[in-house]
Amino acid sequence: MKITDFAVIFILLFLPFGVMNDLRVQNQREVQQLEMKYTSALHTAVQDAGVVLSQNERQEREAGYGSDKFFRVDKEEALKTFLHTLFLNIGIDGDTVAQRALLDYIPAIVILDYDGYYTFASETYTDEDGQVAIGPKWSEKRPFAYADSAGNSVGFTLDNYVHAYDSQNHRWVEGFQKELQGQTSISLLNNSETFEQVQRSTIVHSVQEDLARLINLHNQKAARNGVAYTFTLPTIPQEEWYNTVDDVGLMAFIQGIPVGDRFYNNYGFGGGRVVRKQAIIGGLEPDTGMKYFYRDSCPAPFQARERFSDEKSAAAAGYFEFKCNNGLQ
Numbered sequence: 001m002k003i004t005d006f007a008v009i010f011i012l013l014f015l016p017f018g019v020m021n022d023l024r025v026q027n028q029r030e031v032q033q034l035e036m037k038y039t040s041a042l043h044t045a046v047q048d049a050g051v052v053l054s055q056n057e058r059q060e061r062e063a064g065y066g067s068d069k070f071f072r073v074d075k076e077e078a079l080k081t082f083l084h085t086l087f088l089n090i091g092i093d094g095d096t097v098a099q100r101a102l103l104d105y106i107p108a109i110v111i112l113d114y115d116g117y118y119t120f121a122s123e124t125y126t127d128e129d130g131q132v133a134i135g136p137k138w139s140e141k142r143p144f145a146y147a148d149s150a151g152n153s154v155g156f157t158l159d160n161y162v163h164a165y166d167s168q169n170h171r172w173v174e175g176f177q178k179e180l181q182g183q184t185s186i187s188l189l190n191n192s193e194t195f196e197q198v199q200r201s202t203i204v205h206s207v208q209e210d211l212a213r214l215i216n217l218h219n220q221k222a223a224r225n226g227v228a229y230t231f232t233l234p235t236i237p238q239e240e241w242y243n244t245v246d247d248v249g250l251m252a253f254i255q256g257i258p259v260g261d262r263f264y265n266n267y268g269f270g271g272g273r274v275v276r277k278q279a280i281i282g283g284l285e286p287d288t289g290m291k292y293f294y295r296d297s298c299p300a301p302f303q304a305r306e307r308f309s310d311e312k313s314a315a316a317a318g319y320f321e322f323k324c325n326n327g328l329q
Contacts, residue, residue: 031260041089042254042268049082049250050270053111075111075118075138078250082109082270102257103136107218107231108211110251112244115157116141117207121214122221134221142210146202152186156199158247164189204241208233215253222256229256234267247271282306282319291319298324 053073084093092098108121119139127133144156151167160177168185180189188195215231222231234253236244244251249271257264282293283302293314294300300322306314311321 028260031262034259035264038090038254038257038259038264039266041086042252042266044089045082045086046250046252046268046270048085048270049078049252052078052081053248053250053270073111073113073248075120078111079109079120082250082252104222104225104227105254105257106252107215107222107255108253110207110211112158112207112247112249112251113141114248115155115163116143117210118142119210119214122218123214124217134217134224142206144199144203144206146188146198148186148188150185150187152188154186154188156202158203158245160195160199162189200242200245203245204238207245208241211253227256229263231255234265236267244269280311280314282314282317283322291317292322293319294322294324298322300324 083099087093087095087099087102090102092102108119111118111120118141120136121139122134123137123139124132124134125137146154146156153165153167155163161175162177162180163172163174164180164184164186165172166184166186173180173184177189177192177195180186181192182190184190188198212233215233219231222229232255234255249269251267251269253267255263255265280293281296281300281302281304282291283300283304284291285302291305292300292302293311294302302322306317315321
């Protein structure tokens, strides 16, 4: 047999393996590209939604002076922004059929507010015909609630402000933990280190337990819609949970999207933290009547008259800049 015959036999034997390997590599590359597309779309969507949470139109809904974490979230606008960005980046903006199909792979969306949280997920409810149905809807706000063995209860917030019931003295109290330290019979409020640990673990466990319940309910709905995938609460490191619940924001989960021979699972968090700028105060010097402006962190000896958003506005109103000497100006 000639050497050319051996070459032909070799090619005929091993060519299929080479083709199959090339196809497998190409398929893996396409899967990776698709996963990167989904990940980018998810992270962009939660970030956009997080930004919307802090864009309040009315003055009374802006961050309070006492805490830079206190402001009222707009959950409807955040959800609308999240879905619009997600659909747009995945390439199904305007395709309502594909959008409804994608929603079957989103078991839960959580919005963390200052003193509680909302969930958008499949819930059991009674429809207009009086029939029991399962569908996505907003929950009522669920508080970050804690109770001890002595009958005391504490409503946490994302910072150290609390609403608490002192069972021994039969009264409600509220304020920052340091302000209430030693003022009640609630032992939790008398130890700052323990307070912070219990506060964070209470918030995280509340959200985790609710998510587990909602994801289980979503499995029932998904099975009815023909989704052959069992949704589970993803394993998220405790440290990441603690960072997640540090500020107002939106958390979204995507699970079970078929990509090649496996499933795409991911989650994303977009924070709505508002970094509160120090207000500019316009004050009057008592002896001379001169008008000066300064930041609210400056202990200036003036009678406060007006507030401004920036120095330029204060100067335009006839105020001169006061140089604070405490290092905070």
